[in-house]
Amino acid sequence: MKTFLFCVVVLLAIIIGAYLYRVLRGPTIFDRLLGHNGISTKAIILLIVIGISFERVDMFIDIAIGYALLNLVGALAVAKYLEQKGHS
């Protein structure tokens, strides 16, 4: 079980690397915003998997909920700002 969870964590880290490529390379700023959205989704799942691996799920779940709510507020604020400003 421990080995399997470690493999899942490594796979999630590789997927985060793929999104990070899009964040760094993205032609427009909206690509970078989409990449950030994907990375934060992966980070929430990564937190829960690490919590299962450490057998302290009750603590890590609360961190994941807080991270999801912060992600919503941040990404919506950036999207609304860019909608008014336009891309440049």
Place this chain on the structure above:
Amino acid sequence: MVVAAIGVIRLPDVFTRSHAVSLADSLGAFLMLVGIALNEGLGINMLKILVVLALLYILNPVIAHATIRAAHRSGLKPWQKETS
């Protein structure tokens, strides 16, 4: 989620990439979190994992929609295949 990552790298435009991020990614997160919740057994932890799942399932398409709406409003043109 692997398919979503490949799509984010390979697709040509922000409008097409949003499909990979919002649709495939939500499905992958759904399956993974349901599996973890069933593994955890009945209790408060399962309830919290399902709360995270509901939150992700609402938030992910909302954020993708807001981003694409901003891109559309600011005058970005969708990608079209070149006709030679």
